[in-house]
Amino acid sequence: MSKHLTHTKDFNKDDILRIFTYANEYLDKKKRDDLKGHLIINVFFENSTRTRSSFEIAAKRLGADVVNLDVARSSTAKGETLFDTAANLDAMGPSAIVVRHNRAGVPKILSKYVKSSIINAGDGAHQHPTQGLLDLFTLMRKWGDLKGKKIAIVGDIRNSRVANSDIELFTRFQAEVLLVGPPHFLPKSSLPKTHNLKEAIEWADAVISLRTQTERHSQPSFASLQDYAENFQITKDLIKDKNILIMHPGPVHRNIDISDEVLADERCLVLEQVKNGVAVRMGILKFLIEN
Amino acid sequence: MKIKVPKSFDLNVKNSESVAKIAAAAKNGGVGYALMIPTIKPIYDKLHLAYNLKRANEENFNLLVAIEGIHQGKLSEISILRKKGARAIYINSDEDMNLIKRVFEYASFLDIPVFINANNKALSLGVMNDSPRAYALGLNGIPNYAESIEVAKILELSKNFDAKIVFQSITAKESIEILKNRPSNVYVDVCIDNLYFSDEDVGEFNTLFKTTPPLRSEEDRQALLNACEKEIVDFISSNHIAATQKDLPFEEAEYGISKLDIFTQLAYSLPLPHETVTKLISTNPAKLFGIEINEYIEIEFGEYEIDCFTFSSKAKNTPYKTLKAKIV
Numbered sequence: 001m002s003k004h005l006t007h008t009k010d011f012n013k014d015d016i017l018r019i020f021t022y023a024n025e026y027l028d029k030k031k032r033d034d035l036k037g038h039l040i041i042n043v044f045f046e047n048s049t050r051t052r053s054s055f056e057i058a059a060k061r062l063g064a065d066v067v068n069l070d071v072a073r074s075s076t077a078k079g080e081t082l083f084d085t086a087a088n089l090d091a092m093g094p095s096a097i098v099v100r101h102n103r104a105g106v107p108k109i110l111s112k113y114v115k116s117s118i119i120n121a122g123d124g125a126h127q128h129p130t131q132g133l134l135d136l137f138t139l140m141r142k143w144g145d146l147k148g149k150k151i152a153i154v155g156d157i158r159n160s161r162v163a164n165s166d167i168e169l170f171t172r173f174q175a176e177v178l179l180v181g182p183p184h185f186l187p188k189s190s191l192p193k194t195h196n197l198k199e200a201i202e203w204a205d206a207v208i209s210l211r212t213q214t215e216r217h218s219q220p221s222f223a224s225l226q227d228y229a230e231n232f233q234i235t236k237d238l239i240k241d242k243n244i245l246i247m248h249p250g251p252v253h254r255n256i257d258i259s260d261e262v263l264a265d266e267r268c269l270v271l272e273q274v275k276n277g278v279a280v281r282m283g284i285l286k287f288l289i290e291n
Numbered sequence: 292m293k294i295k296v297p298k299s300f301d302l303n304v305k306n307s308e309s310v311a312k313i314a315a316a317a318k319n320g321g322v323g324y325a326l327m328i329p330t331i332k333p334i335y336d337k338l339h340l341a342y343n344l345k346r347a348n349e350e351n352f353n354l355l356v357a358i359e360g361i362h363q364g365k366l367s368e369i370s371i372l373r374k375k376g377a378r379a380i381y382i383n384s385d386e387d388m389n390l391i392k393r394v395f396e397y398a399s400f401l402d403i404p405v406f407i408n409a410n411n412k413a414l415s416l417g418v419m420n421d422s423p424r425a426y427a428l429g430l431n432g433i434p435n436y437a438e439s440i441e442v443a444k445i446l447e448l449s450k451n452f453d454a455k456i457v458f459q460s461i462t463a464k465e466s467i468e469i470l471k472n473r474p475s476n477v478y479v480d481v482c483i484d485n486l487y488f489s490d491e492d493v494g495e496f497n498t499l500f501k502t503t504p505p506l507r508s509e510e511d512r513q514a515l516l517n518a519c520e521k522e523i524v525d526f527i528s529s530n531h532i533a534a535t536q537k538d539l540p541f542e543e544a545e546y547g548i549s550k551l552d553i554f555t556q557l558a559y560s561l562p563l564p565h566e567t568v569t570k571l572i573s574t575n576p577a578k579l580f581g582i583e584i585n586e587y588i589e590i591e592f593g594e595y596e597i598d599c600f601t602f603s604s605k606a607k608n609t610p611y612k613t614l615k616a617k618i619v
Contacts, residue, residue: 082540101540104541
């Protein structure tokens with residue numbers, strides 16, 4: 001088994017199911033001492049509030065010590081090689097290093113140089129494996145199994161690390177995945193694609209709406225967010241009374257990605273995802289550090 | 292088995308390191324003549340031109356220097372530079388079309404070839420080929436049409452002039468399709484990297500495969516090899532770039548693949564008839580400049596490991612691992 005989590009593929013199905021067993025227990029929000037005496041370093045080269053807090057809470061609930069290194073600007077931009085960055089962090093003796101970076105592939109490269117476990121908390125538009133796992137966990141808690149379920153992913157898929165991780169996991173767990181968005185946002189992929197949100201919602205058992213990644217666009221792709229929302233906002237009119245689950249990795253652009261009315265609807269699992277996120281990250285930390 | 296072949300004439304060595312290093316690496320790589328292409332540092336005036344020619348003279352190396360035909364939106368003094376020893380003009384295809392037309396006019400009366408970098412910058416905001424691999428890695432891709440659109444445009448213009456026009460480092464099968472029926476004043480060059488590697492070789496962020504123009508799909512690679520065999524391609528060159536900043540995130544790593552030290556060996560290791568290779572790396576480039584190559588080398592065939600630490604280039608890294616040919 002992998003010592004690191006840089007990509008969802010690092011974990012096989014059994015690993016994932018074991019993590020989910022832990023996570024189910026951890027939903028009780030009780031403090032434990034499973035990781036007492038372990039140091040976990042959160043190093044975020046890119047701003048993040050919720051993912052970093054989620055990891056910090058997860059580590060603390062397991063009794064670990066947590067240090068947050070805030071690196072506003074990437075030290076690689078100051079000329080430090082990735083080897084130096086990794087060696088310096090590793091020398092502090094952590095059991096795990098949680099890394100977020102705006103450049104794709106950085107956690108993977110760091111993992112080659114360190115003794116501790118590297119956990120990818122999002123790297124560019126590449127991967128966000130812990131978000132993928134918590135999305136999978138959330139759906140499995142609702143459905144028990146993903147086999148044959150229909151999941152539509154809507155939005156800026158091409159620039160979304162969440163979509164990359166979700167797609168890998170959902171297809172591995174035998175769900176059908178449909179990519180929904182304007183041509184601007186659809187990747188080169190063999191999965192089915194559509195521009196028609198109405199039809200996609202009629203087809204789907206769950207919809208994952210994504211945040212439009214305006215910060216990852218070097219050129220304008222849509223005239224405005226509203227112009228995008230015109231065709232791709234999840235609204236009550238579209239979901240009607242259908243038995244469907246609505247998810248979003250957050251932060252949500254209200255009334256762009258999802259309407260206020262849908263966000264308040266009980267079929268919308270956004271806050272449940274956040275709650276599950278802590279438990280799943282606890283499971284991941286325990287799994288990687290104890291093994 | 293051994294064969295005797297003329298030294299090669301490399302039409303695409305970027306000015307990414309000192310002339311002394313280029314000369315030493317060229318010697319290792321069986322390269323008798325090299326054309327220096329000014330993409331790393333500017334060469335558009337007498338000073339920059341003279342500096343490089345002087346260094347080449349000191350090294351006793353047959354270095355031909357290309358000048359930028361258009362520098363920062365202005366025409367260079369091509370007549371003066373031609374007289375001072377410039378042997379080729381280099382331009383980007385997406386400059387002002389009126390200026391490109393002027394460059395073609397200059398080129399025809401001065402009898403100096405124009406090397407075209409066919410690339411639409413606005414469509415090229417990526418770091419590798421636009422492909423499922425790029426998407427899986429979360430990297431922005433450069434589509435084939437960023438090149439082929441420019442090839443089509445420049446080819447149309449070329450038909451109206453008799454200047455020698457060389458499309459340098461063509462990578463896309465669509466470009467080859469467009470260039471198949473070109474007029475006799477238009478030439479096609481490919482970079483050897485695109486004959487060896489595809490975008491899949493980038494694997495998990497291997498920056499040794501980050502180069503420009505990018506490595507394309509396997510289908511493109513096969514189309515290029517096929518075009519070499521059918522001699523739709525006129526030249527194979529190295530596009531040697533001495534990139535040293537490789538231990539960085541893929542998006543920040545330097546572009547380029549170092550291989551001037553092994554260029555001729557790599558060319559004869561390709562799955563192409565030896566006579567074709569000789570034509571594409573020696574005879575055809577020499578003919579373009581009206582030069583005759585009088586120096587010969589002996590090539591022996593076998594299996595040889597590459598040790599990049601023996602390179603004379605400052606870039607002691609390369610994705611190439613083995614050779615089927617070595618210089619005796």
